Amino acid sequence: NLDDLEIEHLDYIVVNHAEQDHSGAIPLMLELYSEAKVVTNEKCKKMLTEHLLIAEDRIITLKDNDTLSLGGKTLRFIFAPWTHWPETMLTYLEEDKILFSCDLFGAHLAESNLWVDDESKVYFAAKRYYAEIMMPFRSNIKKHLERLKELEIKTIAPSHGQIYSHPEFILSA
Known part of the structure; x- marks a missing residue:
């Protein structure tokens, strides 16, 4: 609210x-x-x-890779078309190393905790989400995952599901 x-x-x-x-x-x-x-x-x-x-x-x-200064914080915009829809982009908060990943790395999991606390539970929810929603775009997703390797990511905040404070497990899934 x-x-x-x-x-x-x-x-x-x-x-x-x-x-x-x-x-x-x-x-x-x-x-x-x-x-x-x-x-x-x-x-x-x-x-x-x-x-x-x-x-x-x-x-x-x-445009792709543009930045926006928020006065002490910088957002970088990473275009990722067809990771779900043609206009999809990701946003990276450079100073805090947070990736706002839109639908990428999402999961349909209703939890009261905002942060991932049970990786195995989230893993299966994310795997199902990928299979049901994202798999048709897998070749584009693979290409965009390569781009993300350039970033130091400490946190992933998808639009659906919990926030990953230890993103290596979902990045390597």
């Missing part, structure tokens, strides 16, 4: 993927935070303007 977070000002809303489970709340967010800008790529921008009727002047369009 946004009210509970007591956020009075928001500069950016990063959108890694336009599918409704990722983007459906953006119009409300833009209404609540009139100064906020959506940060995404050109393909995602097109989908957001067509499907959610977001005004183009509210969107900042990025």
Whole structure:
């Protein structure tokens, strides 16, 4: 609940993927935070303007490997088309070495704990998620996984499932 977070000002809303489970709340967010800008790529921008009727002047369009300074923190945007949808991108918080991986490394697992505490349980949920949702894109995923080897990743925060504080087990799965 946004009210509970007591956020009075928001500069950016990063959108890694336009599918409704990722983007459906953006119009409300833009209404609540009139100064906020959506940060995404050109393909995602097109989908957001067509499907959610977001005004183009509210969107900042990025290119692959662009960065955005947040004043002491830097976001790097890594395009990963067809790891699920054609506009998918990942976001890497450089200073904290956190990869916001969108659907990549996701799992359909309902847990009250935000962080992975049972790797075997998450492993099977992630494996099933991959088989049911991601496998059609496996050749593209393999290509994008190679790019991720360039990064030092300490944490992976997927859009679905728990956060990996020891990502090596899911990266090597």
